[in-house]
Structure formats: structure tokens, C-alpha cells
Amino acid sequence: xxxxxxxxxxxxxxxxxxxxxxxxxxxxxxxxxxxxxxxxxxxxxxxxxxxxxxxxxxxxxxxxxxxxxxxxxxxxxxxxxxxxxxxxxxxxxxxxxxxxxxxxxxxxxxxxxxxxxxxxxxxxxxxxx
Amino acid sequence: xxxxxxxxxxxxxxxxxxxxxxxxxxxxxxxxxxxxxxxxxxxxxxxxxxxxxxxxxxxxxxxxxxxxxxxxxxxxxxxxxxxxxxxxxxxxxxxxxxxxxxxxxxxxxxxxxxxxxxxxxxxxxxxxxxxxxxxxxxxxxxxxxxxxxxxxxxxxxxxxxxxxxxxxxxxxxxxxxxxxxxxxxxxxxxxxxxxxxxxxxxxxxxxxxxxxxxxxxxxxxxxxxxxxxxxxxxxxxxxxxxxxxxxxxxxxxxxxxxxxxxxxxxxxxxxxxxxxxxxxxxxxx
Numbered sequence: 425x426x427x428x429x430x431x432x433x434x435x436x437x438x439x440x441x442x443x444x445x446x447x448x449x450x451x452x453x454x455x456x457x458x459x460x461x462x463x464x465x466x467x468x469x470x471x472x473x474x475x476x477x478x479x480x481x482x483x484x485x486x487x488x489x490x491x492x493x494x495x496x497x498x499x500x501x502x503x504x505x506x507x508x509x510x511x512x513x514x515x516x517x518x519x520x521x522x523x524x525x526x527x528x529x530x531x532x533x534x535x536x537x538x539x540x541x542x543x544x545x546x547x548x549x550x551x552x553x
Numbered sequence: 554x555x556x557x558x559x560x561x562x563x564x565x566x567x568x569x570x571x572x573x574x575x576x577x578x579x580x581x582x583x584x585x586x587x588x589x590x591x592x593x594x595x596x597x598x599x600x601x602x603x604x605x606x607x608x609x610x611x612x613x614x615x616x617x618x619x620x621x622x623x624x625x626x627x628x629x630x631x632x633x634x635x636x637x638x639x640x641x642x643x644x645x646x647x648x649x650x651x652x653x654x655x656x657x658x659x660x661x662x663x664x665x666x667x668x669x670x671x672x673x674x675x676x677x678x679x680x681x682x683x684x685x686x687x688x689x690x691x692x693x694x695x696x697x698x699x700x701x702x703x704x705x706x707x708x709x710x711x712x713x714x715x716x717x718x719x720x721x722x723x724x725x726x727x728x729x730x731x732x733x734x735x736x737x738x739x740x741x742x743x744x745x746x747x748x749x750x751x752x753x754x755x756x757x758x759x760x761x762x763x764x765x766x767x768x769x770x771x772x773x774x775x776x777x778x779x780x781x782x783x784x785x786x787x788x789x790x791x792x793x794x795x796x797x798x799x800x801x802x803x804x805x806x807x808x809x810x811x812x813x814x815x816x817x818x819x820x821x822x823x824x825x826x827x828x829x830x831x832x833x834x835x836x837x838x
Contacts (some may be wrong), residue, residue, distance in 0.1 A: 504781065508741030511779040512734075520775040527781040528748055 428453050430460050436468040436537055437461065437499075438530070442475045450486045457490060461497045468537035469494045472530055474505030484519040491524040500525060500540045504533035558674050560657075561605045564598060567656055572598060577647070597624050601649075605678065613681050614744035626680060629690040633697065639687050646683040650676070666814030710736045712743040719819045720749045720782075721812065725758030733769040744782045751819040752777055755812050767802040774806055783807075783822075786825055787815035 428449065431438040437460060439453070439490070461469065471487065491501040502525045506514075514521065525540070527533035564571060572595055579590065601622040607617030625646070632642040653675050663666045710732065713721045722740055726732070742753060754773070759766065774784040786808040789797075797804070809815040820826060 503779075506781070508738065508745055508776075508780065511741055511776040512737055514779055515772050515776045521779060526779055527585050528744065528750070529781075532748075532750070532781060 432458060432460075432464055432466070433534075434516070435464075435466055436470060436534065437464065437466045437540075438470050438472065439444065440475075444478065445483050446488075447482055450483060451500065454486065454490060454493065458493050459499065461494060461499050466499050467541050468534075469499050469501045470533045470537065471501065471503050472505050472533075473503060473510070474529075476510060477507065477509045479513060481517050481519060484514050484517060484521065486522055487536040488519070488523055491521075495523075500537055501548065502527050502533040502536050504528065504530055557627065558605065558608070559660075559672060560653075560671060560675060561602050563660055564602045564605070564653075568598060568602075571652055571656055574655065575649050577669060578648045593624065593628065595660070597621070597649075598826055600624055601678075601682075613678070613685060621682065622685065625686045626689050629686050630693050633690055633693040639690055642690050643683045643687050646686055650679055653679075684798055690836055706732060706735055710739050712739050714743075714747055714749070715816060716820065716823075716825075718748070718750045718818070720744065720747065720752045721755060721816075722752060723755045723788075723812075728766045728769045729805060730769070732774060737773045740773065741776060744777060744780050749782055751783050751785065751822060753785045753787055753812060753815045753819060755788040755815070756786065756793075757790070757812070759830060761794075762789075762793050762797055762802065763801055764800060767797070767804055770804065771806075785809060785815045785818060787812045 426443065426449065428439060428441060428443070431440070437457070439457065443449070457469065460466070469490070471490065473487075476483075487503055491503075494501045504527045505523070506526065525536060527536050572591075575594055575598070576591060580595070585717060600623075604613070604618045604621045609617060611616055612618075613622065628645050629642055654672055657668060657671050657675065657838055661671065671682070704725070709725050711723065713723070715721045720740070720743055722736065724736065728736070743749070744752065754770065756762065756770070762770075770786070774786075777784050784806055788811065789808055796802075807818070809818060
């Protein structure tokens with residue numbers, strides 16, 4: 425069975441979805457990703473969907489779920505590279521993915537994760553002082 | 554209906570006289586005239602004669618009337634572009650009645666039955682042609698309106714690049730579903746190509762903001778956010794702010810009163826600033 429690769433960059437995980445997502449693949453990705461976050465102590469997860477042309481409500485919810493799961497495991501999720509047509513479809517479906525952070529490309533996504541992590545650490549530091 | 558008539562022969566014989574009479578009438582009815590009108594009238598009379606020779610008075614959609622129709626379409630289209638009223642345009646055909654009736658009366662003066670028949674024939678066909686003119690006129694007007702609507706749709710949704718990473722979307726006119734779609738597609742495409750982080754949606758030109766317009770705005774903002782760009786709304790006029798609150802419309806986004814404020818905020822978010830040369834230490838040129 426095909427599998428979506430999860431790459432580790434520093435303390436971030438990069439998931440690049442290059443194939444059409446079907447429901448079983450999406451469920452497998454959730455499993456893999458959560459185990460990987462725990463195994464690598466990742467602080468950020470970046471999901472690149474720039475190659476994804478079709479997104480249905482199930483995949484939309486999966487993105488939301490992954491973000492929620494990662495948050496529980498103390499990792500920020502950023503969805504990057506969404507196509508305009510996909511964005512319009514999701515909005516029309518009523519899925520604004522309010523719990524998910526977004527960025528235009530991988531570069532800006534990494535920057536965003538870095539900023540969020542720094543912010544959180546800054547808060548912890550201040551509280552300890 | 555096929556009917557025998559002497560009108561074609563009559564027109565053929567008195568073509569010159571008929572044209573002169575008709576042009577006099579047209580000149581009396583409207584300011585139009587000149588060489589162009591003369592040529593047009595002459596061609597129309599010739600085409601009318603050809604059409605009448607076919608003997609079909611009720612069906613002007615047939616091949617025999619094709620040239621007549623073509624001339625009327627030309628008249629309507631020109632009139633529509635000039636901004637003439639339907640009355641003025643239909644008068645072109647209807648003003649032919651009196652000269653034609655006069656001609657008939659002179660020719661058939663004594664034969665009352667025959668005269669009545671021929672006048673009825675002439676009325677039938679001229680009325681039909683007049684109505685056709687009006688119909689076509691309306692159609693060409695509708696085409697003009699349709700084209701203008703499309704042009705407005707394309708023109709009214711420009712996406713402007715204000716700065717590296719900052720786009721502006723000045724909205725003008727009411728936002729309906731069709732326009733929202735165009736606006737959204739344009740904006741998202743532009744975000745994609747320029748890689749902008751912030752989009753300023755300026756609604757100074759939107760006359761009213763009701764719940765529907767607000768929903769359309771929110772959709773656009775959500776879609777932009779999904780692409781990874783933040784939106785700032787600007788240009789909310791005082792009256793509109795009041796109406797929105799009274800209606801209970803909530804826009805859950807950063808909004809600024811003017812585009813300038815929004816631009817300043819956008820620059821600050823990108824960690825950039827604009828300073829006058831004097832304050833920066835240098836002397837203004």
C-alpha cells in the first residue's frame with residue numbers, strides 16, 4: 425500500500441502530499457504522523473498540499489484533525505501551498521479550517537513555525553522569571 | 554397567405570416620387586436626413602418591392618424578406634447606438650404609410666373596393682416591419698446592456714500591488730455572489746503569483762453592507778487565509794459602521810477606517826516602515 429512520506433527537518437516534520445488523497449490514506453497519515461511526532465519530539469508540522477487539486481470535506485476535516493492532534497502533542501501545524509481553487513472549494517463547503525495555521529509556501533511556513541515556537545518559549549521564560 | 558397585389562408594380566413605376574414624398578415625411582418627423590438617409594430609404598423601397606413581389610404579407614421571416622430585414626436591422630442598430638427612442642426608429646417604417654397610401658389613392662382613385670384591399674395589404678406589411686424594427690431594436694439594446702455588465706464585472710475588480718508582499722483590492726459597487734466569485738478568484742490568483750502576505754480589502758466604493766455582503770466578504774477573507782495571506786478591511790464609512798452594528802453584522806477581522814491606516818498596519822506587520830527624509834536625518838531634496 426502506498427504511503428505518504430514524512431520528512432524530518434530540524435524539529436519540524438514535513439508532509440508533502442503528492443498523490444490524490446483517498447480516505448484510507450488519510451487515516452494512515454494521521455496514524456503515522458502522530459507516532460512520528462511523539463518519536464521525534466517534533467515542535468512543528470508542515471503539510472504541503474500544493475500538488476493537491478481536489479479536496480473534499482473528508483480531507484478538509486482530516487487537516488483540521490491533524491492540527492488538533494498535533495496541538496495536543498505540543499506541535500504547531502501549518503498547511504502550506506493551497507491552490508486558489510481548493511481554497512474556494514473549502515470555503516464554499518463551510519470549512520474555514522479556523523484551527524489550522526496557513527502559509528503561502530514552505531519557506532514562509534517554516535518561518536511561521538519558528539515564530540510561533542519562539543513566542544511560546546518566550547512566554548514560558550517570562551513566566552519562570 | 555398569398556394575395557394578388559399591384560403594389561410592387563406601382564412602386565416600381567413611381568419609385569422616384571415615392572422616395573421624395575417619404576423623405577419629406579421623414580424630415581418633418583425627425584431631424585435625421587441627409588445623403589445617408591436617402592440611400593437607406595432608396596434601398597428599403599427596392600427591398601420592399603422585392604418582398605411584396607413574393608406575395609407573402611404575413612410571414613416576414615421568409616427568404617423573400619431577407620434583404621428588407623437586413624436593412625431594418627441596420628436602422629435599429631444604428632439607432633440603438635445613437636440612443637434613439639423606439640418610437641423614432643419605428644417611425645422610419647411607419648412614415649412610409651402616408652406616401653404609399655397617397656400613391657394608391659392616385660392610382661386606384663375610382664375603385665373603392667380595390668383601394669381598400671390594397672391599403673389593407675400595405676398596412677399589414679408595414680405594421681409587421683415596424684414591429685420587427687422595434688423588436689430588433691430592443692434586442693440590440695439588451696446586447697449593449699449585457700456587454701456593459703460584463704465589462705463592469707471585469708473592470709471593477711482590480712488587484713493592485715501596493716508594496717512587496719502587500720496587495721490592495723479596492724471594491725466598487727455592490728457585492729453579489731457572481732462578483733464575489735470573480736473578486737475571490739482574482740485575489741487568490743494574485744496572492745499566488747506575487748506571494749503576498751497581506752491583502753487590504755477596501756470597501757469605500759461599496760454602497761451598502763448588509764448581512765449578505767458581509768458573508769461574501771468573510772468568504773473571500775477565509776479563502777485568502779487558507780492560502781496563507783492575512784486580510785485587512787479598510788474604508789468603512791461612518792454610516793456603514795452604524796448600519797452594520799444595527800444589523801448585527803460582525804466582521805471578525807482587523808478593520809481600519811482608511812486605506813492609509815491599513816497600509817501602515819500592513820507595513821508594520823512586515824517589519825517595514827516609511828519615514829520622511831527630514832526625520833530620518835537627511836535633508837529633503
